[in-house]
Amino acid sequence: MRIVVGIKWVPNTQAVRFDPKTGTLIRAGVPSIVNPHDFPAIELALRLRDNYGGEVIAISMAPPGAIQGLEHVLGMGADKAVLLTDRKFAGADTLATSYVLAKGIEKISREIGPVDLAIFGHETIDSSTAHIGAQVASWLGWPYVYYVRDAKLVGDGVIRALRQTEKAVEEYDIKLPAVLATAIKALKPRPVRLSYKLRAKLEKPIIIWTNDDLGLDPRCTGLKGSPTIVANITWMPEVPRKKIVYKPKDPRDAARWILRQLFTDEAVAPFLRKALWGEE
Amino acid sequence: MSNSNVPSKFDVVVVGAGPAGSSAAYLLAKAGFKVLIVERGRGAGTKELYGGKIYAPPLREVWPNLDKEAPIHRWVTTERLSFVWKGRVTTLDFKLGRRVAFTTYLTEMAKWMADKAVEAGAVLVDEVRVDEIITEGGKVIGIRSGPDKLYADIVVDAEGVNRILLEKLGLAEKINPDTVALGVKEVINVGKKAIEERLLLTENEGMAWLLMGDITQGIPGGGFIYTMKDTIALGLVLHIGKAYEAAKSGALKDTVPMMLEKLRVHPYFSRIWRDADVLEYGAHMTIEGGLRYMPKKLYMNGLVVVGDAAGLLLNTGYTIRGVDFAVYSGKLAAEAIIKAFENGGPTEENLSLYEHMLKQSFVYKELVKHSGIVKMMEDPTFFTKLPAIVNGMMGKLFEADYEEPTVLEALLESFREEEMSLTRFLLKMFSVVSRL
Ligand SMILES: Cc1cc2nc3c(=O)[nH]c(=O)nc-3n(C[C@H](O)[C@H](O)[C@H](O)COP(=O)(O)OP(=O)(O)OC[C@H]3O[C@@H](n4cnc5c(N)ncnc54)[C@H](O)[C@@H]3O)c2cc1C
Numbered sequence: 249m250r251i252v253v254g255i256k257w258v259p260n261t262q263a264v265r266f267d268p269k270t271g272t273l274i275r276a277g278v279p280s281i282v283n284p285h286d287f288p289a290i291e292l293a294l295r296l297r298d299n300y301g302g303e304v305i306a307i308s309m310a311p312p313g314a315i316q317g318l319e320h321v322l323g324m325g326a327d328k329a330v331l332l333t334d335r336k337f338a339g340a341d342t343l344a345t346s347y348v349l350a351k352g353i354e355k356i357s358r359e360i361g362p363v364d365l366a367i368f369g370h371e372t373i374d375s376s377t378a379h380i381g382a383q384v385a386s387w388l389g390w391p392y393v394y395y396v397r398d399a400k401l402v403g404d405g406v407i408r409a410l411r412q413t414e415k416a417v418e419e420y421d422i423k424l425p426a427v428l429a430t431a432i433k434a435l436k437p438r439p440v441r442l443s444y445k446l447r448a449k450l451e452k453p454i455i456i457w458t459n460d461d462l463g464l465d466p467r468c469t470g471l472k473g474s475p476t477i478v479a480n481i482t483w484m485p486e487v488p489r490k491k492i493v494y495k496p497k498d499p500r501d502a503a504r505w506i507l508r509q510l511f512t513d514e515a516v517a518p519f520l521r522k523a524l525w526g527e528e
Numbered sequence: 529m530s531n532s533n534v535p536s537k538f539d540v541v542v543v544g545a546g547p548a549g550s551s552a553a554y555l556l557a558k559a560g561f562k563v564l565i566v567e568r569g570r571g572a573g574t575k576e577l578y579g580g581k582i583y584a585p586p587l588r589e590v591w592p593n594l595d596k597e598a599p600i601h602r603w604v605t606t607e608r609l610s611f612v613w614k615g616r617v618t619t620l621d622f623k624l625g626r627r628v629a630f631t632t633y634l635t636e637m638a639k640w641m642a643d644k645a646v647e648a649g650a651v652l653v654d655e656v657r658v659d660e661i662i663t664e665g666g667k668v669i670g671i672r673s674g675p676d677k678l679y680a681d682i683v684v685d686a687e688g689v690n691r692i693l694l695e696k697l698g699l700a701e702k703i704n705p706d707t708v709a710l711g712v713k714e715v716i717n718v719g720k721k722a723i724e725e726r727l728l729l730t731e732n733e734g735m736a737w738l739l740m741g742d743i744t745q746g747i748p749g750g751g752f753i754y755t756m757k758d759t760i761a762l763g764l765v766l767h768i769g770k771a772y773e774a775a776k777s778g779a780l781k782d783t784v785p786m787m788l789e790k791l792r793v794h795p796y797f798s799r800i801w802r803d804a805d806v807l808e809y810g811a812h813m814t815i816e817g818g819l820r821y822m823p824k825k826l827y828m829n830g831l832v833v834v835g836d837a838a839g840l841l842l843n844t845g846y847t848i849r850g851v852d853f854a855v856y857s858g859k860l861a862a863e864a865i866i867k868a869f870e871n872g873g874p875t876e877e878n879l880s881l882y883e884h885m886l887k888q889s890f891v892y893k894e895l896v897k898h899s900g901i902v903k904m905m906e907d908p909t910f911f912t913k914l915p916a917i918v919n920g921m922m923g924k925l926f927e928a929d930y931e932e933p934t935v936l937e938a939l940l941e942s943f944r945e946e947e948m949s950l951t952r953f954l955l956k957m958f959s960v961v962s963r964l
Pocket residue numbers: 543544545546547548549566567568569573575576577578579580581582583634656657658659686687688689693710711712713763764765812813814834835836837840841848849850851852854
């Protein structure tokens with residue numbers, strides 16, 4: 249089975265700071281990481297390959313810095329990686345991104361060998377759209393199941409995807425080729441291994457394709473191919489903290505003190521009273 | 529998966545891409561050896577935490593273009609030492625006559641050193657932890673990481689202070705809490721202009737500022753303040769064994785983070801970083817200092833030990849030096865390895881040259897010379913009484929309402945207040961100093 253797994257190289261949003269004066273995110277100097285929600289997808293791809301043979305190809309549309317992230321995935325055991333990188337791809341929304349990814353997958357099918365399955369993570373930590381899997385499936389015309397926790401092959405060219413909803417576990421039998429998106433934290437990723445990482449460093453099994461290789465209409469990629477307009481962003485106002493330190497004598501004293509603070513706070517007390525006693 | 533052409537053996541495997549490992553790897557790769565560096569962090573430098581000041585001359589012997597190429601933040605032009613006691617602060621301020629040390633982040637510096645090694649041809653594999661140094665018939669033959677083994681003619685152990693691999697190998701004993709210290713540090717976003725205005729520095733000038741006194745609440749150790757380009761590093765170093773005892777006996781009131789917090793809001797120091805945010809905080813173990821942490825042997829058949837793992841750290845209370853020692857030991861190890869290969873291979877006998885060279889070098893001589901100071905700094909007579917007495921005397925001299933005492937009167941009075949006799953103090957000092 250040839251499995252493609254999508255990787256996004258994202259700024260570590262935990263390290264991104266907010267400039268309250270200008271209302272913008274301070275991204276400078278923030279290290280990038282592999283999108284954490286991609287790891288269950290990577291793990292699922294590797295498990296399927298380990299069980300049924302074949303190869304795992306990590307794919308990413310990103311600037312060249314993403315090679316570091318692809319090396320991590322190769323270190324986990326992926327066989328190859330494909331980096332789709334071009335200035336013409338920059339500034340893409342999910343539509344333009346999924347278009348480039350789908351075309352990259354088609355090129356893999358043509359030149360490396362037919363792709364049976366594409367797996368994506370649930371969503372990314374820096375944009376949280378959860379669009380990519382569905383959109384890639386649409387471009388390719390392949391069936392799509394998301395929220396997947398596990399999958400196995402059943403019969404000829406059919407994969408059974410397990411999907412957990414709030415109340416039930418659903419099983420979908422879908423014909424390959426197909427696209428899956430995993431649920432957040434569905435599978436625990438394996439660690440990087442010395443021999444795999446060494447191979448990644450020495451053999452550099454990373455194929456780089458620019459738009460010269462893909463030959464896409466530049467009106468369909470990057471900023472030009474992105475119909476999404478971010479009309480406005482309203483940042484959550486920064487709440488000025490009072491920074492009061494109180495050293496309670498015991499838990500009872502602590503509870504009293506907190507309640508007193510809350511009930512004497514003009515901004516909080518009315519809501520509290522309403523919630524507790526329905527008072528207006 | 530196919531592991532087609534990946535070699536299962538290198539000439540040299542270096543464990544750890546810190547200053548010690550990267551300098552050895554750089555020199556060996558430059559000499560034509562096939563070198564692999566294995567680092568558990570994501571990229572070299574990401575696991576590093578130190579104070580802030582590095583002595584340049586030993587590094588220039590490895591990288592002659594250091595001054596031009598390295599990520600140097602500021603050259604240290606002012607050294608300060610403060611005695612802090614109950615709101616009183618006495619400070620010695622020394623303006624240096626020449627540039628010997630610079631400030632930088634070790635994360636940046638270690639990355640630069642590792643990049644140099646890679647440029648010279650070494651292979652760096654990061655995000656991989658070495659679990660074991662493997663031996664066969666008393667000879668080191670390689671390393672193991674998870675299920676993977678990799679062979680080497682020689683392994684350079686540069687794993688740093690927490691030398692789990694050496695312990696497994698039986699070369700180092702389990703850590704004795706009395707030989708190690710805990711370092712905690714915050715990076716404060718003060719801004720370039722504010723740093724220079726508030727500490728009277730000009731562009732590129734830096735300050736190294738060590739603090740002694742009640743900020744460590746009776747635990748041997750001290751505080752540090754280093755100026756980076758636009759931030760200030762503020763931290764504490766605490767004797768782990770003594771801190772543990774104090775915590776167990778109830779003598780210690782605060783947790784370590786609270787101690788650091790109190791230092792940050794100390795009215796005398798806090799004005800330097802007023803209005804500034806804490807960007808990051810972290811902790812790292814370090815060596816108390818002296819020679820006690822040195823393994824009995826720094827080499828064996830197929831192995832050399834460099835840097836912190838070899839116990840090469842000087843911690844006198846008024847200065848802490850490990851990076852330049854680490855780099856220099858890496859250089860000596862590389863030279864000894866090159867010689868060993870010329871003479872038939874990395875046998876125990878050939879590698880003994882490394883220990884010999886190290887013991888002839890300034891690194892070992894410094895450690896021997898200062899071992900008395902290290903002991904002295906652990907003695908409560910000095911690290912607590914000294915700040916108390918100094919500030920007591922200054923208080924008597926300058927806080928008099930009408931009649932000022934003479935210097936001698938003030939000194940004797942503050943000795944009396946600390947229940948210490950001058951003669952006993954001098955005797956004790958003499959007995960320690962004579963052992964230096
Ligand atoms: C609070 C504090 C303040 C200090 N201040 C100063 C100062 O101002 N100036 C100064 O010169 N020195 C200072 N030092 C000391 C200095 O940091 C060390 O001496 C120096 O970093 C030692 O270098 P090293 O290469 O031996 O080890 P390290 O820098 O510790 O590097 C060891 C490397 O090995 C890696 N590693 C460890 N085990 C494994 C494994 N099993 N597998 C793979 N990789 C592994 C680690 O991730 C790390 O990257 C300070 C230390 C502390 C803690």
